[in-house]
Amino acid sequence: MNASMPAAAVQQQFDDAPQQKEAAMLGMWAFIATEVLFFGVLFAAYVICRWRFQLAFVEGSSHLDFPMGTAETAILLTSGCLSAIALRQIQLNKARQSAVLLLAASLLGVAFLVLHGMEYHDEFKEGLIPGIRYVEKGPSAHEMELFFALYYVTTGFHSLHVLIGVVLLLIMALRTWRGSFCAPYHTPIEITGLYWSLVDIVWIFVYPAFYLVGSAG
């Protein structure tokens, strides 16, 4: 073990810190694979419905707040970059800078959730939530329900992941500020960064799938 590494950082089942880090990274990537499969099923359902009900999906997408969705995407991408830079800073032993960057990344996550909450609120007022308040009429109204059902399930689960990520980033920011991590030992920050990037990647595909259907038909 490195001399400057916290003694409690290496658990007893591991020979040394590198082995522990390898196990943590492998475990995290296996977890990411299961998460990708989870969202993959939703995207598979989307592809089928998008093919089957093309016009209803174009019409449904036109009801979503395109500028808000674009802003949310920019916010998440920036937040992901901040968490990546936070990892870099802790590797350079700049713990305070890393903590501030992690805090900023989590605050951008909160901003994403607030904006998305505002979207949900507006959609509720417009009556676009199937099973709760849905007032759409017309030939495509019933098929548009499928679009909105997929939209709420996918973005709802994604928002849940964002919320978990925000909490993790806040915990990491606090622990980093308190000096729990340093250049030789920063695996939890790296793991959290991987999770946050996953949240980014899922949204990267959610955004065009629901907000950019636009003129495609």
Add this chain to the structure above:
Amino acid sequence: MTQQEIPTLRSQLLVLAGLLMLLALSASLSRVPLGWWVLVITASVAVSQALLVMVVFMRLKSAHPALRMIAILAFAWPLILVALTLGDYFTRSLLHAALH
């Protein structure tokens, strides 16, 4: 596993700029009436953005080959899932016609 190299701040910020430019491209082109090309363009941009995040922010560029393999498989499985589901969906009418 090899020791990971530390990326430069410049490279991280350049990737962010690239991601935001791709977002602007995707958002603006989706407003143009290009029909199904919109789907092709926005999907291509999304794949490019995801690759950038994986290679640079998730550091797959310098990761152990085992991790890279898991990452590839993680995204390959949903593609297989979608391909087989679509295969089933598109061939139902053909099978139905052949049987009746």
